[in-house]
Amino acid sequence: MRVSAPDHVPLRVAAALFLTVVLAGCVAVPDAGLSQDSLEDQLNDTEPPDELSATVEISETIDGETSQRTETVWLRADGTSRIETTTNGSEQVIVSDGTDRYIHDLERDAIRSYERDPNAKSLLEGLSAQPDRYLDAYDVTALEEVQFDGQDAYRVEFEPPANETIERSVGVQVAQTEYVFPLETTEADPDERSADRVELWLEQETLFPVKHTIAGDGIELTTTYRNLSINGGLADDLFEPPTAADNDTDETEFVFPTIDQYDTVADAEAAAPFAVAEPSADALPDAVSFDGASSYEFHDKDRRQVSLFYRSEAGxxxxxxxxxxxxAFATDGDSVSVGETTGTLEATEQGTELQWSCDGLYYSVFVSDAVGDAEDAIVVGESLGFEC
Structure with missing residues (x-):
């Protein structure tokens, strides 16, 4: 099965948490006051904004630790956008002209560009569609008219279904991407976190979601739009591709890999130009079993890889x-012996990765913290049986 590349860069950086949750469920109608039916009728009759500008405040509190940042955005429904943000201490300007996206790292004066998926919704379209998704997904427990940042708004409070876990997109993000979900429980933390409260504030004229809050199990995530201007007219030059001040600075175009998935190791190996290493069953942790394979062709690096996945029901x-x-993983880890050769072993936020090379091929074993440790990674690696 061919997997299309998502419309975001596969490089994890901090992201604004636009809380798009698509779940199954029914919606309760409040007994009095502003009704859910009337709100749904307004959503059906209201045209979403064609463009907006705003200052976006992002606040994340996780297990008592709070982080905050602010971004400035200019968005159009046609897919053109401009985002000015600071990520990991680096100032970035991210511009989309509707066809290509450009990421300008101002500190290094370096620009990376890549092609947008022409079938993907624009960021503004995705945000505007969120109220419908929430109403379809959750029980409504409160609905009222309020003032928000000097504007008339509706505050809607939802109760998520019982035991609904908070998750974040596994895909990697660059600033405010087009598909961002709530925070995930990392593989390093086997305890699932549940959401018990979701609140949404809607600007009354266009019903654009000017604020989201999701909370539960030691987590509270809030995204707030301040200084909001809707359909006020944005200058076209905001969306022109950036240029580096240093004319000698290389502009790098990112090329998405081709990804194929297979149900068996044999099928994955048949499609690969090399022999695929397979661990012995008794070397794997008891909790996991084979759960498919994927091949990746990195066109810009002339490199291919095949990954075999073993998972448990608990993830x-x-x-x-x-x-x-x-x-480019586990290259700064500790030196360890893997059979007759030497590899590197490195701890990550999700688990432990072991990597080594043999006869022109490169091998790695990743073991999540929830299922094993460094010793388990070495046992799995040595079971591949290479003599280098």
């Missing part, structure tokens, strides 16, 4: 990867 995982080129 614990082991991954074994064979590649015909070096991978």
């Amino acid at each position: 614990e995982s082991v991954a074994v990867t064979t590649s015909d080129g070096p991978r």
Whole structure:
């Protein structure tokens, strides 16, 4: 099965948390006052904004630790956008002209560009569609007219279904991408976090969601739009591709890999130009079992890899990867012996990764913290049986 690349860069950086949750469920109608039916009728009759500008405040509180940041956005429904943000201490300007997206790292004066998925919704379209998704997904427990940042608004409070866990997109994000979900429980923390309260504030004229809050199990995430201007007229030059001050600075175009998925190891190996390493069953943690394979072709690096995945029902995982080129993971870890050769072992936020090379191929074993540790990664790696 061919998997299309998402419309965001596969490089994890901090992101604004636009809380788009698509779930199954029914919606309760409040007994009195402003009704859900009338709100749904307004949504059906209201045209979403064609463009907006705003200052976006993002606040994340996780287990008592709070982080905050502010971004400035200019968005159009046609897919053109401009986002000025600071990510990991680096100032960035992210511009989309509707066809391509450009990320300008101001500190390094470096620009990266890549092509947008022409079938993907624009960021503004995705945000405007959120109220419908919430109303379809959750029980409404409160609905009232309020003042928000000097504007008439509706505050809607939802109760998520029982035991609904808070998750974040696994895909990697660059600033405010077009598809961002709430915070995930990392593989390093096997305890699932549940959402018990979701609140949404809607600007009354266009019903644009000017504020989201989701809370539960030690987490509270809030995104707030201040200084909101809707359909006020945005200058076209805001969306012109950025240029580096240093004319010698290279502009790098990002090329998405081709990804194919397979139900068996044999099928994955048949499609690969090399032999795929497979661990012995008794070397794997008891909790996991084979759960498919994926091949990746990185066109800009002339490299291919095949990853075998072993997972448990609780989401614990082991991954074994064979590649015909070096991978930029676990390269700064500790030196360890893997059979007759030497590899590197590095702890990550999600688990432990072991990597080594043999006869022109590169191998890695990832073991999530929930299912094993460094010793388990070495046992799985040595079971591949290579003599280098």
